[in-house]
Amino acid sequence: MTDWPTTLPSSPQINSLSGIPDDDVLRSKYDAGQPVTRARYTAISDSYTFTLMMTLAEFIIFKTFYAANRALSFNFTDPITGATRSFKFRERYTVNSIEAIDYYLVNISLVSAAE
Amino acid sequence: MPQTLPSWGPSWLQARETMEAAIPLIEISHAQIETYRFARNTVDIVAIGGQTYHSAIFDFDIISDNGRDARGQLSFPNVDPEIGKVIKSLIGPPRITIMVINHVHPDEWIYRAALLKLKSVSIDPLTITGDLVRADESTETCGTILVSPARMPALFRRR
Numbered sequence: 001m002t003d004w005p006t007t008l009p010s011s012p013q014i015n016s017l018s019g020i021p022d023d024d025v026l027r028s029k030y031d032a033g034q035p036v037t038r039a040r041y042t043a044i045s046d047s048y049t050f051t052l053m054m055t056l057a058e059f060i061i062f063k064t065f066y067a068a069n070r071a072l073s074f075n076f077t078d079p080i081t082g083a084t085r086s087f088k089f090r091e092r093y094t095v096n097s098i099e100a101i102d103y104y105l106v107n108i109s110l111v112s113a114a115e
Numbered sequence: 116m117p118q119t120l121p122s123w124g125p126s127w128l129q130a131r132e133t134m135e136a137a138i139p140l141i142e143i144s145h146a147q148i149e150t151y152r153f154a155r156n157t158v159d160i161v162a163i164g165g166q167t168y169h170s171a172i173f174d175f176d177i178i179s180d181n182g183r184d185a186r187g188q189l190s191f192p193n194v195d196p197e198i199g200k201v202i203k204s205l206i207g208p209p210r211i212t213i214m215v216i217n218h219v220h221p222d223e224w225i226y227r228a229a230l231l232k233l234k235s236v237s238i239d240p241l242t243i244t245g246d247l248v249r250a251d252e253s254t255e256t257c258g259t260i261l262v263s264p265a266r267m268p269a270l271f272r273r274r
Contacts, residue, residue: 022157039136041157042218114157114170 001086002074005065008058010077012050013105017079019048022114043114047090048079052106059095059104066093076110086113121223128225135219139175140168141191143233145209148201153191162221163214175213175247187247189233199238208232211247 004010022044028036054062066089076087090109097104120128127135140162144150154160154168161167173191189211193199202209211231214224236245264271 024157034131036131038130038133042136042138042160043156043158045157 002065002069002072004074004076005061007061008065009052009054010079011052012079013053016051016107017048018050019046019080021046041114045114046078046112047109048112049090049107049109050079052108053098054104054106056102056104059106062093062106073113078112085115087111088113120225121220123217123220124225127217135217137225138162138216138218139173140214140216140224141173141175141189142212142214143202143209144212145205145207147205148209151198156218160218160221162216163224164222188244189247190242190244193238193241193243199243202233202236202243203238208234208236208248210250 022041024040024044026038026040030036052062070089073086073088075084077083078085087110090111093109094107095104096107127133136156138160139155140160141153141155142150143153152166152168153171153173154162155173156168156170157172159167159170171192173189175189176187209232210229211233213226213228213231215226216224230250232248232250233245234248236243238244262270
């Protein structure tokens with residue numbers, strides 16, 4: 001499996017990170033009281049959305065990496081635990097330029113392999 | 116075949132909360148192919164008889180029988196385009212078996228529906244969809260016999 005390029009940043013911009021696990025709990029609906037609940041799957045994934053700041057040179061490397069791996073798994077550092085995990089792109093990235101300092105803000109959404 | 120619950124079944128089914136997941140399994144078999152096995156789970160599972168069921172989030176309707184032919188529907192991800200092509204090319208519909216297991220007791224099914232066939236298969240790059248029909252051998256058409264002079268000389272005898 002491909003690794004995230006070491007020449008690219010992997011630490012999200014401050015306040016840009018949000019994460020959510022799969023909703024894998026079946027819940028019955030009752031008029032009152034606690035619902036009956038059970039796990040739906042034996043393992044769950046985590047989804048993260050965050051922003052990375054890149055130079056133009058880094059963004060070009062990222063574009064090449066995305067083009068080659070947009071439908072494939074790759075190793076990436078979990079932005080919360082710091083562990084290396086298998087991720088996929090959850091959707092297309094978006095990019096905004098910061099003209100004043102010639103940097104690019106790349107918004108990325110990843111989903112981890114179920115564990 | 117009557118279905119009886121395993122000893123752990125009633126307490127699991129009646130539990131108000133549990134981390135033991137109910138995992139539907141599906142087997143697609145046909146004389147022309149090796150059996151495909153899938154689990155409706157986020158990771159592969161080794162279950163019934165030590166077989167590996169590959170992760171695939173498929174959907175199916177339980178067969179209903181409201182006075183007409185028992186019929187349901189199955190759709191599952193076209194995880195490998197070759198699977199779709201192979202199923203489409205089969206002569207005669209593949210057999211489908213659906214089971215549900217408790218993942219803590221992967222060798223015992225708690226629900227099993229066999230003798231199903233997959234008909235009207237449609238395939239696109241993402242999903243394979245088909246009608247689940249109860250196999251009824253009594254309505255199968257008989258095979259045809261080629262009538263040739265070698266097989267049936269009386270039909271070709273000249274006076």
